[in-house]
Amino acid sequence: MRVTVFGATGLLGKALMREWRGDEVAGVGSSDADIRDQKQVSDLVRRTQPDWIVLAAAYTDVDGCEVHRDLAFEVNCRGAMNVGRAASQVRSRLLFISTDYVFDGTKNSPYTPDDQRAPRSVYGHSKATAETQLQDIMPECCIVRTSWLFGAGGKCFPDTILKLAESRSELDVVGDQRGSPTYTVDLARAIIQLCHKAASGIVHATNRGECSWYEFAQQIVAGAGLASVVRETTSDKFVRPAERPKYSVLSPDSLQKYRVVMPDWQDALRRYLAERSCEAR
Numbered sequence: 001m002r003v004t005v006f007g008a009t010g011l012l013g014k015a016l017m018r019e020w021r022g023d024e025v026a027g028v029g030s031s032d033a034d035i036r037d038q039k040q041v042s043d044l045v046r047r048t049q050p051d052w053i054v055l056a057a058a059y060t061d062v063d064g065c066e067v068h069r070d071l072a073f074e075v076n077c078r079g080a081m082n083v084g085r086a087a088s089q090v091r092s093r094l095l096f097i098s099t100d101y102v103f104d105g106t107k108n109s110p111y112t113p114d115d116q117r118a119p120r121s122v123y124g125h126s127k128a129t130a131e132t133q134l135q136d137i138m139p140e141c142c143i144v145r146t147s148w149l150f151g152a153g154g155k156c157f158p159d160t161i162l163k164l165a166e167s168r169s170e171l172d173v174v175g176d177q178r179g180s181p182t183y184t185v186d187l188a189r190a191i192i193q194l195c196h197k198a199a200s201g202i203v204h205a206t207n208r209g210e211c212s213w214y215e216f217a218q219q220i221v222a223g224a225g226l227a228s229v230v231r232e233t234t235s236d237k238f239v240r241p242a243e244r245p246k247y248s249v250l251s252p253d254s255l256q257k258y259r260v261v262m263p264d265w266q267d268a269l270r271r272y273l274a275e276r277s278c279e280a281r
Helices: 011-019 038-048 062-067 069-089 122-137 157-165 184-196 213-223 265-280
Strands: 002-006 024-028 052-055 093-099 142-146 170-174 201-204 229-233
Touching (some): 002 038, 011 184, 062 069, 069 122, 142 184, 157 170, 157 213, 184 265, 213 229
Parallel strands (some): 002 052
8 A cells, every 4th residue: 555654754753664564655754745834735645645644743842832832733733634634635544643642641540542632731732632623524534642752763761861871870750750651663563553454543552561750761771781870759840841741651452452462661662772772883
């Protein structure tokens, strides 16, 4: 089948382009088409004539979205609608990447696709609004929510922790936020399977298991064989522009319905560290 990936130069997009085999895949970056421009998007989609569009392009700087609200909605909401309309014009299926930040984090059990959206940040609002608007114009679209994304070749939490641990003997990391780290390689493989299985509706896709940022950082430092001591702290000690959900673990049931199972996050972290080590050589 023919596939067009918007956001092909981003963290997830790079993994999708590397992992996708056996299909005709066109990768699109911002230099090829600005998703805020309906004509650019429509012209490109008409040229590629995809069976599936994967929309991984987004403004994902959570704190930046608080400062640049208009830009967040232009890219994450209006841009998504532009891609959705273009997909409808050529009768392409659409898979839209969304986030755990559409939830407020007040639950203490994994979120399901049926749980009510209640975002606490501009980023979360922009993605939640895009979800509802896309479902209005494309009821058959597939919305894949994920969380705590990390991968080689770009900025992510493990990369930040490793760089800090190389120069500091102690690191303070919050322990009162819980979620599921997700490796771009594993998410890409899940997305490919979902497209081949003609998935629709909302699907939650993360690596299995959960942890706090503190526990995640501990495993990162230990896995890399570094000597830094990771100390647990609380969110009120690290005040940031955007509020983060205290608990944003996503239930895997909707993914398993398609017989797609992702590895646990500890296994994913080991493979990420190995990949990162190979890139550094």
